[in-house]
Amino acid sequence: MSEANFNEYGLSEIILKSILKLGYKKPTQVQQQVIIPALEGKDIIAKSQTGSGKTASFGIPICEKVDIEERNPQALILTPTRELSVQVKEDITNIGRFKRVRCAAVFGKQPFSVQQRELKQRVHVVAGTPGRTLDHIERNSLVVEDIKYLIIDEADKMLNMGFIDQVEAVINKLPKARVTMLFSATMPEQIEKLCSKYMKNPIKIEIAPENITTKSIQQCWYEVQNSDKLDLLTKVLYIENPDSCIIFCRTKENVENLVNQMMKKRYSCYGLHGGMLQKDRLDIMEKFKKGEFRFLVATDIAARGIDIEELTHIINYDIPLENESYVHRIGRTGRAGSKGKAITFVTPNELKFLEEIEEYIQYKIPKAEIPSKDEVNKAKAAFKEKVSVKPKLKSDKGANLNKEITKVYINAGKKKKIRVGDIVGALTNIDGIGADDIGIIDIQDNFSYIDILEGKGKIVLDALQNMKIKGKEVRAQKAAK
DSSP states (O other): OOOGGGGGGGHHHHHHHHHHHHTTOOOOOHOOOOOHHHHHOOOOOOOOOTSSHHHHHHHHHHHOOOOOOOSSEEEEEOSHHHHHHHHHHHHHHHHHHTHHHHHHEOOOOOHHOOOOHHHHHHOOOEEEOOEEEEEETTSSSSTTTTTTTTESSSHHHHHTTTTTTHHHHHHSSSSSSSSSEEEEEOOHHHHHHHHHHOSSOOEEEEEOOHHIISSSSEEEEEEEOGGHHHHHHHHHHHHEEEEEEEEOOOSHHHHHHHHHHHTTTTEEEEOOTTTTTTTHHHHHHHHHHHHHHHHEEEHHHHHHHGTTTOOOOEEEESSSSSSHHHHHHTTTTTOOOOEEEEEEHHHHHHHHHHHHHHHTTTTOOOOOOOOHHHHHHHHHHHHHHHHSSSSOOOOTHHHHTTTTOOOEEESOOOGOOOOHHHHHHHHHHSSOOOOEEEEEEEEOSOOEEEEEEETTTHHHHHHHHTOOOOOEEOOEEEEOO
C-alpha cells in the first residue's frame, strides 16, 4: 500500500481540494491504515508515535463525515495540552475549510465566557483538554447529544498527567452510539482497560516507530559537567548554526535561567513553560512557527502540539527522565519526510538515563566529541552572520489554502440582531456570488468575520461599501487576520 493515494479513499472533491492545497501528497503509514476504517465507522486503537501524521488520519474522515447543516457538535477530540488543542483546531479547520467545517478549541487558562460564546454558534467539531471539556458539558455550554465521533489523542500523555479519570467522566456523558478512536505512542495497561471498557470490536493498528528514531533524525550525545553546559551549548550552536531549534529543559526555572543567559549573548530566543499565561504561550508559539526568532527554550509542555515546518534541530539541554519524553521531544524535528538532528547533553551521573533511552528506542546513540577551539572559531563567523540577517518569515501550512480565501470584517454582530442567514442572503444578492462562495461565518457581539472563497473577496468587499445587511448600514474591510 506504499503507493496509496488520497484519491483512492472515496473522499469528496471539496475535502480533496483542501488536502491538495495543504501540500499532502501521499498518505503516511498511519493515514493509510486509519482513514478507511474511520470512514466506515469502526472503532480504532492506533499505536503511533508523534510526527506520524495522525491528526490528518482522523481529521480527514471527520471533516468528510460531518453534516455542516447540523447545529450541535458531531465530533469531540480530547487532547492532553492546550497547545495540542489549538494545533488540532487549526488542522481540522484547514482540512474542512472549503466544506465550512467549524472547529472550536476549549482549554483552561482562557476565559470560560469566550469559549461559551463560541460554542453557542454552530460548531461541528470541538478539540479540548479533558477538564475544561467536562466543565463545559456540566454547565450545558457544550451539547454532546449529537456527538458521533470521539477521538482520544495522546492517551498515554493524558494518563501520565493524571487526566484519565476526567477522560472517563467525559466518555460517560456521551452517546453510546458513536465511533471511538484512541491514539497513543505507548499502550499502558490502564489505557488498554479504557479501550476494552468503552470500545466495540476495535481495529488495532500499530505503526513501527523505527523511522522517527533512526531514519529521519540524526542523533548524538555529549558528555558534559552541569557547570559546563552553557559553554557547550554555545559551541554546538556555532558548529550546527541551526535555522530553527528547540532547546529542552526539565523545569521552568531552568528555562528562565537559560533564556536569561542566552539573551545576554544576544541570541534570538524566547522561553516557554507551564507557568506562563496562556495568551503569552500561544503568542510565542505563533512567533516561533513563523520564524520570528531562532531558539525556543522549553519544558516538555512544548513537546506535544508543536507542528513546525523546517524545525532543523532539537537540543536536550537536560536529558529527559522518561523514555517516552525523549521520543516526543526529538519527534518535533524530522517531520513529514524532512531531515532533523537531535543532540542530547548528558552529565556523568545521568548516563543511566541515556542507557534506558537507547534500550527503549533500540538504537545506540553515537557519542560526539566536544568541538575544538579551532572548529568553533571557524564556525563563529557564519553563525554571527546569520544572527545579523533579518529572518525570512515562514508561511504556515494553510498558506496555499488561504490564497483564494479572503476574511472579511463587518462592524455588525449579535447586538444588531445579525444572523448567519442575514449575511448569506445579502451576499448572494451580489452579482457573481453564490452560497458556495461563502465560507465560515463567525458572528460576535459587535462584529462578524466572513470567509469568502474562490478568490472572490474583492467582489464582496467592493459591493459591501454600498449595501445594507438586514436594513442596517455596515462597514466592511479585509480582516487583519
